[in-house]
Amino acid sequence: MHVILLHAGFFPPSFPSPLYPPMPMPRVHSVICILLLLACHTAGLSAADPQVDFENDIQPVLTRFGCNSGPCHGKARGQGGFQLSLLGFDSDMDFSSIVKEGRGRRVFAGVPDESLLLAKPTGKLAHGGGVRFPADSTEADMLRRWILQGMPRRIPDAPTLTGIRVTPDSVVMTPDATQQLQITAEYSDGSTRDVTSLASFQSSEAPLAGVNERGLITAGSLPGEAAVMGRFRSHIAVCNVLIPRQSPVAESEYAALPRNNFIDGHVWDKLQRLQILPSERCDDATFIRRATTDIIGRIPTQQEVDEFLADAAADRRSRLVDRLLQNPEYADFWANKWVDLLRPNPYRVGIKAVFNYDHWIRQSFHDRKPWDQFVRELVTARGSTFRNGAVTLFRDRREPEEITTLVSQLFVGVRLECARCHHHPFEIWGQEHFFSFAAYFAEVGRKGTGLSPPISGSEEFFFAGTRRPVLHPVTGEEMQPAPLFGEAPSTEGLEDIRESLATWLTSPDNHLFAQVMANRVWTDLMTRGLVEPVDDFRATNPPSNAALLEALGDHFRDSGYSIPELIRVIANSHVYQLSSVPNQTNEIDGRGHSRHYRHRQRAEVLLDSLSQLTGVPQKFAAMPPDTNSRQIWTHRTESLFLDTFGRPDPNQDPPCERTGDSTVVQSLHLMNSEELAGMVTNSEGFAREFADQKLTAEETAKALYRRVFSRDPDTEEMTLVTGLLQAEGADRRQVIEDLMWAMLNSAEFVIQN
Amino acid sequence: MSVYRRCDGVTRRGSIQLGLGGFLGTGLVAGLQAQADNPDGPSPAAKATSCILIWMDGGPTHFETFDPKPDAPAEYRGEFSDIETSVPGVGFSENMVRLAASLDDFAMIRSIRHDQGNHGAGNHYMMTGAPPRIPVGCGAFVSFHPSMGSVAARELGQDNGLPAYFSMPRMSRSGGPNFLGAQHAPFVVADDPNRSNFKVRDVALPRELSETRFTSRTELRSKVDRMLRIRNEAAGDPSLAFDEYYRQGHDLVTSVAAQQAFDIHGESDEMRDRYGRDSFGQRCLLARRLVEAGVPFITVYDGGWDHHSDLFGALKTRLPAWDNSVSTLIQDLKERGLLDSTLVIALGEFGRTPKISTWSGQSKAGRDHWANAMSVLFAGGGTPGGTVVGATDRKGFSAVDRVLSPENFVSTVYTKLGINPNKVLYTPQGRPTHLVSDPEPISELL
16 A cells, blocks of 8 residues: 555646546546556566665666667757757756656656656657667666656665776777676765666777677777777766787887887887887988978979988988978968968958958967967957957857857867757766856957958957856856866956966966877878867877877977977977888778878868979969968968868858868869869970970989979889880970879879878 | 649548548658658658759749739739639749749749848758858858758769769859768859850860870879879778779769760750750759759759849849749650659748838839748659648738748758658767758658
8 A cells, every 4th residue: 555655646636648537536546556556566566676766777777778869869859859968967857857747648657667758668659769678678677666666856865976987997808809898886875886787888999999888898800999988977987998919029129119209109109019010211202292291281392302302411301390390381381270270251250350360370370489379369369350360269259158169179179069058978078167168258348340241341349348247058157267177377356367268278287288289280290190089188089199199298388389399399200200101010000100191182282282383373362473372361262173172161160170081073173174284284384394495304204203293203104204205206295294194193192192 | 721722633631531631641650650760761752863953042032933912912912913823723923934834743832931031041041951050141151061962962972973962053052061071062063054165164174185185194194193002991091082083083074974964065956945045044954964864962053032122123034034944944854754753942041021122222122031931842753743832921921821941841852862851960079960950841742
């Protein structure tokens, strides 16, 4: 009888489900009594079983089976009218959604199995998400018991979860081997519990080490390193998996490797763990092309190649790097990368404001401005959009919420976007972090004319103004400025509270600040990042070489946040100078940097190189003659070539990352574009002038190869070219044009080796 | 009234009264359920393999095209009168002569409405099925979600060397791939097919280059391109993809079928005249040729529908030719047996204000932006001809009967193309995103 007493209280006087018309109360009770006894009997359960707690027992089931995931009930509008908080971060909301909403149909204490909460996932009723677990599973029993026990929100004195641990936390595996992980939850009362079956698992490198929903890791066939995450509630534990190559390499091989600077040691350490050996050092011709395209964004001129290949000094490579870093083109090229991330659409924000912003970014690179100073000036920018380009950031991102995500993502690698609306699904960030970080921008004042697209031409001023409170969207509480982690100086008494943020961001103790930029520059030079995506730093996305990332960040910080120094140290490392051609041990290495990873050249690099080698300058609307594509102030400037090879859609909000993929449209453009064909055959261009020069066939071949491929032709190529030039009736100009066309259409031109 | 008697004498309501409704209804629900159980499987309603989207940029008036209000006061009705269509009780505006006569071949939706009354936002909403995430201005070109064309290109692909998504003569606003990546951007054919020297950019050899010289260059290239290829796929050598795309590009240039698709000069003068000897008419003809070559999605961008002033003068000259080109396209596809596998859709970002207005400084009246009502022409791919879905009120202020959203519209297009609108895509940040947030297609058109 106590069963009925326990549950009677859960029925509102008029049970509102249309399936169960109102009945006189006593009858309801008797019906329920019978049904309940029946249900208890059939399920072999009784309410006297161990108490089930909503947070500790029920929510983990919902998370484990994906009920509250993004594509299902966890999305902002729910699914089929039933909405849960994403991954169960809001227990109150989930409880109310299950118990109080849905007109009582979601949980039906009378007959637990008639509850939608059970009937849907067990397949008893049609369910868009299919059968998630069988009716006779332990999970179904858990839900059944909880419903039977009266659906308590919280059991009195229920312990709270304090943390989880994974066992083992690191493992060395052989290819195709398996390893079971165990997740142990730790509670406030000191108790622990095996929650492996309720945890969810995710691998950072699924092809190397996959993990199934039960926590069983299966190593792939390739050597490598991976991190496997176990998640239970909001806690995450990581197991590091190492799968070394199976044919061991002698230790002496590693000891004998060159160490130009600290970078090499860290990479060799990683390669030794994997039992992989690096490729050979690349030759000088490959190096000058690689370093020149990476540092100043175009291929080297024929003269630059001539000089470098004639240089016999041992330090010729590092002197080349120094020369490149002194070249003004360095600034335009690196600014060209940062404008992708910062520069907004002039149709929205205004031509003059965006032009000034572009100039500010560009000039900062010309001035070799230390990175901390760049970021400080940007996030504390004040003044007129007509005088200080940096304030355009605030003209574009007008609300604290809009600027928060950009600052956190670009400068500390924390993607807070998710946390604006819900708890970050893979991380510790919640709405409280988002909005207290946003509060640093609560006092940005503005005056003047705001946005009025498509012209937005007016001047606007930004300054430290009066506070417009930033409110937590759920609690409505006014948020006080707080950094994402660590300590920031108090904002008390500051004229501009953004100064506190800038100090926190650029503090030598803020390792992420230095590491995020170091990782970006590393990725630009090395093709693949230590962390990828480059600005997504989190425990669940570990770096491929943590020691190296830390050392790079420290070096960058200790150099006074000098970007040229960061480029210099990377380019001078032996690792940067490795050949892309694999050896027997490293063909499959994708993240260890045991060889140079090739990539398709960036659109601007290709276009400016084409202009240079054909001798035909580009013409861009509203830019002075001889402007190159790295100098364009907006992606709105028309260029079929740049569109074809990929640049940010000018309509997309920055930050925009580019994809370096090849497409058929690119091939067609290289092959048939009237414009390119015209550049090769232009009567003012190189081919014509070169054809008129009195050179031998050998001299011609060498000059052409150095000009287009930055290297000398080998014997076979020399024979080919001289044969063509010396053939009977050969038209020298036509042969040169055809050769140039063929070379421009080759992988060797488009792809950095 | 949204239900009209079709030419076979059976109304939809009639079929429900006959007891078929329950059967049909169950079938639909069961079909959708099957689809939900197998989230990536095509819907049984999938009939089309290609789509021609005629994008009337600027927002065409619904009054002067497909939804006239002859009984409204003059300041709403406008200067044009209405004419009967082949479906009794349904009238079009007076310039839609040929389309009115052939309404049996297509359907009209008169009841889509949304809340984005400026060009930038309206374009985005109708082109992608997703409202813009932040307030967007009129002149804005924005992209927060992949366009229908890019999604079709990705989902339906293309294996005969032709790009899967064409846009002529330019990309429509918000017509890009967003997070799907540049390989799904439209292939833009900027040149005017009505010009005697028309050819498609980059697909034909440069003008001054002879075919012999191209062949010898290609041979030369195979000797010059000697960078070592790392064949093991695990090595991720980008030169392998480069080779693959180069091969495809070369196939396209040398493929007789592909070149024929672009060779509008291969059409008889009679056929070219039928479509109308203007840029728009010839683009419709080129779109049909691309459909024949197997291209899944073609946008014919048709700008200049933003008639804030001189609405009647401008439309008097424009509409007859437009009506002729679009009706010819539908007829021609039908005659070739392609209409069942080809969707033809014509719309813009919104309708226009019911009350005629004359802006200060203007002498001729026009209508302004109005997202509460718009008309959409929907043909082919098994769309029941003669169907008119929904209705606006007496003065054309608002869709009132069977009110539908841009999401319903875009879901219908996807469903017809065999793409599940409820599919979950993942952004590069790993964020799951539904292809369309409300995946309910317009059942009357299936």
